[in-house]
Amino acid sequence: MSLALLTFIGILNETSMNVTYPGLSRELGVSLDTIQWITTGYLLMVTITMGTTAYLLRQFAARRLQLTAVLAFIIGDLMCALTPNFSLLLLGRLIQAVATGLSTPILFHLIFTEIPRERLGAMTGFAGMVISFAPALGPTYGGWISAITSWRMIFWLLLPFVLISLVLGQLYIRNEPLGNDKRFSYGSLTSLAVALFAVVYGCATIGRQGISWRLLIWLLVAVVAFTAFVYINNHGESQLFDLRIFKNKSLRLSTLTYFNLQFINIGISLVIPLYAQYVLHASSTVAGLVLLPGSVFGACLAPFAGRLADGQGFAKPVTFGGSLLLIGALCFVVFQPRLTPLLVMTFFIILRIGFNFAFGNTISNASVLVAARNSADVNSIFNMVQQFAGSLGTGFLAAVLAVFQNNGQGTLMDRTYNGGRVDYLILAVLAIVVVLAIVVNYHWQKQDQSRGQH
Numbered sequence: 001m002s003l004a005l006l007t008f009i010g011i012l013n014e015t016s017m018n019v020t021y022p023g024l025s026r027e028l029g030v031s032l033d034t035i036q037w038i039t040t041g042y043l044l045m046v047t048i049t050m051g052t053t054a055y056l057l058r059q060f061a062a063r064r065l066q067l068t069a070v071l072a073f074i075i076g077d078l079m080c081a082l083t084p085n086f087s088l089l090l091l092g093r094l095i096q097a098v099a100t101g102l103s104t105p106i107l108f109h110l111i112f113t114e115i116p117r118e119r120l121g122a123m124t125g126f127a128g129m130v131i132s133f134a135p136a137l138g139p140t141y142g143g144w145i146s147a148i149t150s151w152r153m154i155f156w157l158l159l160p161f162v163l164i165s166l167v168l169g170q171l172y173i174r175n176e177p178l179g180n181d182k183r184f185s186y187g188s189l190t191s192l193a194v195a196l197f198a199v200v201y202g203c204a205t206i207g208r209q210g211i212s213w214r215l216l217i218w219l220l221v222a223v224v225a226f227t228a229f230v231y232i233n234n235h236g237e238s239q240l241f242d243l244r245i246f247k248n249k250s251l252r253l254s255t256l257t258y259f260n261l262q263f264i265n266i267g268i269s270l271v272i273p274l275y276a277q278y279v280l281h282a283s284s285t286v287a288g289l290v291l292l293p294g295s296v297f298g299a300c301l302a303p304f305a306g307r308l309a310d311g312q313g314f315a316k317p318v319t320f321g322g323s324l325l326l327i328g329a330l331c332f333v334v335f336q337p338r339l340t341p342l343l344v345m346t347f348f349i350i351l352r353i354g355f356n357f358a359f360g361n362t363i364s365n366a367s368v369l370v371a372a373r374n375s376a377d378v379n380s381i382f383n384m385v386q387q388f389a390g391s392l393g394t395g396f397l398a399a400v401l402a403v404f405q406n407n408g409q410g411t412l413m414d415r416t417y418n419g420g421r422v423d424y425l426i427l428a429v430l431a432i433v434v435v436l437a438i439v440v441n442y443h444w445q446k447q448d449q450s451r452g453q454h
Contacts, residue, residue: 002168003107004127006069008134009161010100013154014042014390015138015266019273019284020151028086036398037204038090039270042097043391044200047384048193049101054241054380055184056102057109058177065102066169073099073162081155104131105383112367112375114175118310121364125306128360132352133299135266135390139273140295143288182238188229189240195225200391206399242377245370250448251378253441254366255385257322260430260437261359262386264329267393268351271423272344274401278416282341290345298352305357306364314365315442317357322431322438324354329431332424336417358438397423 017024017038025035056065072095079092107127115123145154202218233239246252269291276287305317328351335343363382367375404419405412 002165002173003066003103003110004130005161005168006066006073006103006165007100007107007127008130009158009165010046010073010096010103011131011134012138012141013096013158014039014046014100015135015269016142016145016154017138017151018270019139019143019277019288020146020154021274022277023146023284024151028089030086031402035086036270036394038093040200040204040391040395040398041090042093042100043266043387043394044196045094045097046101046104047196047387047391048189049098050105050380050384050387051189051192051240052184053102053105053109053383054376055238057105057376057379058179059184060177061173062106062110062175062177063170063173065106066173067166069099069102069106070162070166070169072096072102074159077155077158077162081152101387104387105379108363108379108383109376110173110175112379117368120367121306121308121310121314121361122303123306124364124367125303125309125360128306128356128363129299129302131386132265132302132356132359133295135269137292137295139269140288140292143273143284143286147283147285185233185236185238185240187236188233191225191229191232192240195222195229196388196391198222198225200388200395203392203396204399206396206403241381242374245374245377245381248369250441250445251366251369253437253444254362254369255382257318257358257434257437257441258362258366258382259385259389260434261325261355261362262389263393264325264351264427264430264434265355265359266390267397267423268329268332268348268427270394271397271401271420271427272348274398275339275416275420276341276344278405279413279420280339280341280344281413286341290341291348293345294348294350294352297349298356301353302356302360306360309361309364314361315445318361318365319438319442321354321357321359321361322435325351325358326354326428326431326435328352328354329424329428333421333428336421336424358434397426400426 021035025031028035076092076095076099079095080089083089083092111123111127142154145151145157198218198221202215202222205212205214205218230243233241233243272291273287276282276290277284305321308317328347331347331350366382367378370378400422401416401419404415
C-alpha cells in the first residue's frame with residue numbers, strides 16, 4: 001500500500017498539469033511545445049531512473065530506496081509549488097520524477113518476489129489499476145484545482161499523502177536485497193539516457209520546425225547512442241539489464257504491446273483535454289472531467305481482469321482488451337466531426353476498459369516467460385518501456401498539435417481540429433498494431449506450449 005500510494009501520487013502528478021498548459025503558457029511566457037516538457041521531461045526522467053532499478057533492487061533494501069524516493073518527491077514538490085519561473089518548475093518536476101522512477105519498479109518487485117504465482121494476475125491487476133487510473137485522473141485533478149484556485153495547489157495537496165507513504169513504507173517494507181557481484185554500469189545508463197532523450201527531443205522539435213534535418217540528426221544520435229548501449233551492456237564488466245531475455249520472441253511482442261498500450265493511454269490523456277478546450281470550448285474542469293468515468297471504470301475492472309487471467313490464462317483478457325482499445329480509438333477517428341464532451345467521455349470509457357484488461361496482464365505474462373532470476377530485468381525494462389512510451393506519446397502528439405496551431409490556416413479552433421485528426425489517426429494505427437501483436441503473440445505461446453507437452 002505504501003508503494004502503491006507513492007506510485008499513484010507520482011503518476012497522477014505526471015498528467016495533472018496537462019489541462020493547465022494554456023494558462024501556464026500565458027503566465028510563464030512560453031509556447032505550447034515548450035510548456036509540454038513539464039510532462040514529457042517528467043516521463044523521460046522517470047524512464048532513465050527506472051533504468052537503474054534492476055541493479056538498485058539487487059543492491060539496496062527496498063525500504064531505503066522508498067525513503068530516497070519520498071525525499072526526492074518532497075524536494076521537487078516544494079520547488080514546483082514555490083517556483084517563480086518555468087526553468088525552476090521544470091527542474092522540480094525532474095526531481096519529482098526520480099521518485100516515481102524508483103517507486104513503480106519497487107512496487108512490481110515486491111509483487112514478483114513476494115506474491116504466490118496463483119495470485120500474480122490479481123496483484124499485477126491491482127498495480128495496473130494504480131498505474132492506469134492515475135494518469136487519466138491527473139487532468140481531472142489538475143483541472144479542478146486550477147479552476148478554483150492557483151495551479152500551485154496541485155503540488156501542495158499531494159504532500160500529506162507522500163508523508164503517509166513515508167511512514168507506512170518505513171514501518172512495513174522488510175524484504176532484503178539479493179546483492180550484486182559486479183559494479184553498476186554507468187556507461188550503459190549514460191548511452192541509454194542519451195538515446196532516449198534524443199528520440200523524445202527530436203520528436204518535440206516537430207512542433208516548431210516540422211520534419212526537418214534537425215529531427216533526422218537527433219534520430220541519428222539516438223541510433224548511435226542505442227547501439228553503444230547494446231555494445232557496452234553486453235561486453236562491459238557489468239550489465240544494466242540482461243538483454244538475452246529478448247531471444248524469446250513472445251517477450252519481444254509483449255514489449256511492443258506494452259509500449260503501444262501506454263503510448264495510447266498517456267497520449268490520449270494529453271490530447272483530449274487540449275482538444276476539449278481549444279475545439280469544444282470546454283472549461284479546464286470539464287476537459288479534465290471527461291476522462292474521469294473511463295478512468296474509474298477501467299481501474300475498477302483491472303483486478304477483475306487479473307483474476308480472469310489467473311483462472312483462464314492471459315490470452316482471453318488481453319485479446320478482449322486489445323479489441324476494445326481498437327474500437328475506442330477508431331471511434332475518435334470516425335466520429336470526430338460530431339464529437340461532444342459526452343461522446344468523448346463515452347469513447348474514452350470504451351478505450352480505457354480495453355486498456356486495463358490488457359495492460360497489467362501483459363507484464364504478468366511477460367514475467368512468466370523468463371527464468372525467475374530475470375524477473376528484475378523484466379520489471380525494470382517493462383517499467384522503462386511504459387514510461388518512455390508515455391514520454392514519447394506526450395512529446396510527439398503535442399508536437400503534432402503545435403505544428404497545426406503554429407502553421408495551419410483558419411482559426412485556432414480549426415487548426416487544432418486538424419491537428420487532433422492526425423493525432424487520433426496515429427493512435428488508431430497503434431491500436432491496430434496492438435491487436436495484431438496480441439494475436440500473433442498468443443498463437444506463438446500456444447504453439448510453444450503444445451511442443452512442451454509433446
